[in-house]
Amino acid sequence: MIDRNHLEILRAVDDAGSLTAAAETLHLTQSALSHSIRKLEASLNTRLWIRDGRRLRLTQAGEYLLALARRVLPQLEHAETVVSEIARGQRGILRIGMECHPCYQWLLKVVQPYLAQWPDVDVDVKQKFQFGGIGALFGHDIDLLVTPDPLDRPGLRFEPVFDYELVLAVARQHPLAGQDWVGPEALAQETLITYPVPVERLDIFTRFFLPAQAGPARHKVIETTDIMLQMVAAGRGVTALPGWLVAEYGQSLPIVPVRLGAHGLDKQIFLGRREQDQGIDYLEAFMALARAVRWDP
Amino acid sequence: MIDRNHLEILRAVDDAGSLTAAAETLHLTQSALSHSIRKLEASLNTRLWIRDGRRLRLTQAGEYLLALARRVLPQLEHAETVVSEIARGQRGILRIGMECHPCYQWLLKVVQPYLAQWPDVDVDVKQKFQFGGIGALFGHDIDLLVTPDPLDRPGLRFEPVFDYELVLAVARQHPLAGQDWVGPEALAQETLITYPVPVERLDIFTRFFLPAQAGPARHKVIETTDIMLQMVAAGRGVTALPGWLVAEYGQSLPIVPVRLGAHGLDKQIFLGRREQDQGIDYLEAFMALARAVRWDP
DNA sequence: GCGGCAATGATCGATCGGAATCATCTGGAA
DNA sequence: TTCCAGATGATTCCGATCGATCATTGCCGC
Missing domain, CATH: 3.40.190.10 (Periplasmic binding protein-like II)
Known part of the structure; x- marks a missing residue:
């Protein structure tokens, strides 16, 4: 079972050149690394390094796993920053539902500057809902609803926008x-x-x-x-x-x-959203922009 | 810190549809999963699932990590089989050194059927060595040496091939x-x-x-x-x-x-290799083929 | 109310990491 | 060349931590 730790160790040892130096960068002791790689090699039933004097040289299997590490680890690290961005509302997918056919032209005028302001937020517009726009909001199929009918249900919030x-x-x-x-x-x-x-x-x-x-x-x-x-x-x-x-x-x-x-x-056209979504930056920003865009054809 | 376990859990929960069912497939208890995901969410400082009644629905962050899992886990699993193939000598890179200029034509006649027999083995031919062909063998720069001079050193083995x-x-x-x-x-x-x-x-x-x-x-x-x-x-x-x-x-x-x-x-032309490499299937196979190919221009 | 599902708390044990030590190699000096 | 000091990895032992389980609670939906 190849774990993330193992890939980290492979990369660190290759970068640092020795177990001791790698242990330094990983904030571990040399002993811990020695234990880990021994266990990994045992579980894979292969040597990953050849002990050549006091030098470690990768075997072919080791080289393969090192390549894997260099490919996979950056993805995991990137994922952590992305998740934290999503958590802070800096990134996400804003799914907008439309229950108002002619409002599409208006929406475009809001979405255009919005996309420029929030390059890490994708916008998706849906127009068909199995259980109506309100149902789509409750079911998390959409995050915002553009509608002329502001049904005042607990858990939802509507706000006139134009x-x-x-x-x-x-x-x-x-x-x-x-x-x-x-x-x-x-x-x-x-x-x-x-x-x-x-x-x-x-x-x-x-x-x-x-x-x-x-x-x-x-x-x-x-x-x-x-x-x-x-x-x-x-x-x-x-x-x-x-x-x-x-x-x-x-x-x-x-x-x-x-x-x-x-x-x-x-x-009047309203923009509806879930109350629980309050505090998601990119959603609040969209509401603000929607209020600000004066319709002035 | 996103670990492999976490990705496995994300995928299993998505596949199985519930924590309990996922626990089954992972050979764990529901409690264990519940603890794990709670800890992961705590470390990421984000919810990955929304507890909607007794149903778990992925948040955007969860969806993102699920996509990561579906992308990365297969790579790890594939790597395990590849490593085991390398370990069993079913796959690898055969690096051949040449110290005999005109032998190239002969080598081609061996390599051609070899590549067909061993589709998972790559062959690389090198002709320049910093410390001579023997040094390259010892230094693991090559795995086989085609040479007219069979220096009989401990750890190496030479064999006439034609x-x-x-x-x-x-x-x-x-x-x-x-x-x-x-x-x-x-x-x-x-x-x-x-x-x-x-x-x-x-x-x-x-x-x-x-x-x-x-x-x-x-x-x-x-x-x-x-x-x-x-x-x-x-x-x-x-x-x-x-x-x-x-x-x-x-x-x-x-x-x-x-x-x-x-x-x-x-x-006489000899094929040399390290004694320690004895038992690597694809290497033995090359030797056998080299012996078998009668030079009959 | 019952059945199914997730969350929680307590507990046990495996695993992981660290300190100390050993074994070995390297490189330089004599 | 020989020998020694420093460095490096392996090993042993032990403790802390993490992970998994059990038992239980809480909650939702039929």
Whole structure:
């Protein structure tokens, strides 16, 4: 059984040139080393050194193990520093869950400077959860959750990170394009495009159509924001998205925002995390950065 | 201090899924594992597992060390089998020293089948020795010595492996080419080409010229056999080489052999090794093969 | 409440490391 | 060359420490 000690001894003896000198560097006595190597040789049933007078010369087996030591020991030593960095929150993998489709653009603006600030932290973004975002947080599948629904459960903490207005995106030549705002009934003949999520999680339904007991003529789902807005620009439907996002895309596509209802649909996005993770530096840093990044498209 | 035990435990717990099951596979008690991991966590100052009810889940630090374990442990295990193979003489590096320039061709004929028979043995050939071939054997710089001079020292063993006749190689149109044999005085006007070794180690001098108190007109040294025989073929000199070697080159170059002296210069090549190396399988195997390979150019 | 799992505390023993000593080698001086 | 001093590794013995076990507790999930 080759143990770490044995590799340390092999390396030290090779570096120092003699047992006595090696014992010095290992803070042991020569006797201890002599015992150890004798035991190792016995367990391997091979000589690792040839006693040539008072000089120790490695056998081929010894040479092989020395090479192993020089290969493996640095890995162990490096691992110790890495673990200590992880322990101090200087390094790790930050796994972020997203329950808010259009927030991806915002997330990118936070992640970009974050990665620069924390070169030893990897960021992973997940969008599918078997038991919902909250479940993923509890199950340690993710460490942070970007969501519009801050379920206040014990053990979790949510914090608002940015506000925006949900607006209707329509093609520039659409009849509604000139209006100050639209009511639910004005969309009765329209095709509504949304992300493929349950209707009860779409604010355009829960806070706009349902209260008025109205609805769009047709409802299509599309996975990606880009294609969705291409469709809108082509006059194939309308969609509800964050105002800043519509404004951004409005620079390259013929689409314009229209307020939903007389007072608009205001929305808040929250960042949730486990309470027990408090004190992990790289996680706190992400929260701080998320608060600091003002959304100013 | 991350020890091999710790990595074994990490891997076993991950494989088995629980401490109790892991203890089973490691032939330890659950208590022992619990103590060990507690101590490891204390020494690293980090939790490696999160106690989630009665389930153990790895932390990021734990995941990192688990990856380390899966990377490093196989290396250690492999090393153990390799060392045991080396110990049993099934694997190693066979370092062969050459003190006989033209024997290289012969060595190749031995090494070729040897490498096929012993895929885990590497062969290295050295030709320069700080303290001579014998010194290299004693100093463990080489394991075998191919030499014409079997110095019989205690601790070493020499064994003849093949005989040949040293002949004079001359160009086909050379005046001596037709002769049955030449005497030393017949070369008094010739240029002799040899390898760059001391004259006292050249049989053409020690056994041919010196006894007759004669010598060649000029003496040139050339490193390689190929160039040497190119020179001979061009009529720029003559040289003494093994008969079989001259015969072999004679097929592609206009050179012919001429006997040195009326009875020829017979020569023996020996293979020397340390007595203490007796019992190393791959070394014995080489000796056996060397004896078996009949030189039949 | 029971069964299974992990944590804990006490205890025993094997192992490891150290002090002292022995055996041997090296290198320099006579 | 011989001989001696210094250095180096091996060995023996012994004590401290570490590791493993037993017995038990605590806790969770069915």
